[in-house]
Amino acid sequence: MTTETPQPRIMIAAHGLGKAFGTNRVLQGVSLDLAHGEVVAVIGPSGSGKSTFLRCLNHLETIDEGSVTIDGEPLATAGQDGRSHYVPEREVRRICRKMGMVFQSFNLFPHMTVLQNLIEAPMTVKGLAREAAVAKAEALLDKVGLLAKRDSYPGRLSGGQKQRVAIARALAMEPQIMLFDEPTSALDPELTGEVLRTMRALAQERMTMLVVTHEMGFAREVANRVVFMDQGQLIEQAPAAQFFATPQHPRTQAFLQQML
Template identity: 70%
Template sequence: MPAMTPDVPMIAAAQLKKRFGSNEVLRGVSLSVAHGEVVALIGPSGSGKSTFLRCLNQLETIDAGEIRIAGELLVGTDAQGQCRYAPEAEARRLCRKSGMVFQHFNLFPHLTVLENLIEAPMVVAGLARAEALQRAERLLAKVGLSAKRDSYPARLSGGQKQRVAIARALAMEPEIMLFDEPTSALDPELTGEVLRTMRELADERMTMLVVTHEMGFAREVAHTVAFMDEGELVVQRAAREFFADPGHERAQAFLDHML
């Protein structure tokens, strides 16, 4: 395992290509995320944002390109143009460096909130139950849901479910958090409580890559904004610069529509 230095990106994706049948979803996308950086990945629906995110932890496999996680190779392309992933155990270890929060929560409906949080640390990471419970209690307090520890997901609001999903991802102590439109399934009044939790993570210098349509969050919290359109990363700029002038006609049109 290489020694981690501050200038090694937590995520380094180079020239990722992915197609589903005849549909080329990613057309050579390159993106780097530094340690402690918050990157907002924005763009119209169908531009490839979620697919790109899912490729970073092998929920989707790429057709070409290279992905490094904290300097270590998850997948590369050989001289014959074939993608070669790290051996299975190594790939699993690298993917566990990332926690992922989905649009539709993906909580286990038959488990209580507390049980949702301790399942993976015990089963996947081999944590003792007492330690997993202690970690889960701490994380539920962090997201303001200690009182819901024994509730089942069906009894929670959408915003509460998403905060539980964030806590569940954090229970594996990831170095990177990936968010796939975490507020798009929520009523507007519930969005704020999830964004507050994400702001707190950003304040703690958690490395975050966030696919989002929340321009306020992107402007206020993200260090960098990356704009995708039709499978390409068109613009990547510091958030302040991007919202002052995205520097690309398509990105400007998107902003004009969203703001």
């Protein structure tokens, strides 16, 4: 008697995403599924729609066409009129809390200490008591190697330290999925490593992660799967080792020749 392999839990299901800014179509029929515990790296040239794709997944931008489902819950559905229709705003906010996002520009509150940056959202959005929020924040700062900076202001931190605080702040909301938008692109090379080490540790803990990155080494070593985007389209995707060893599409091949 054969036993069926259990189907993976799909955390993000994006199908046929279309997005335009005026006459500029930045996403054209982009589809991607992200399974629980999977790390997917999204690579491609500047202006290929990678960041817009990420922002559409957590409703920082709205899609024009297609559907997005987060952990089995529809965020936007494709209507018979060809347009995307979102669930009510309250549901949008609740569903999007399943995702944490880390931006390339840190986005920390400069007038708050590191600790205050971490406890603000859990207290105001989730209603967590201050004592519990502080304990969680201190544990996360310890995890990213920055507990000693708990009372510092962001202006006194290096870029790499700011980005690790930003990761800890996103984790403080206990997301099921982490989205990273070029998290090291604003950093000097020597500071990039400390951020990538933090992300590697998350991957080892089986955090579900979708990472837009230009760090080919990280994509090769850490990602389960690599996706290549160009001109608003998803051109190719494959397991990381296969993607870098035998890219199939000419545009992928040309891009990797430039980058590697």
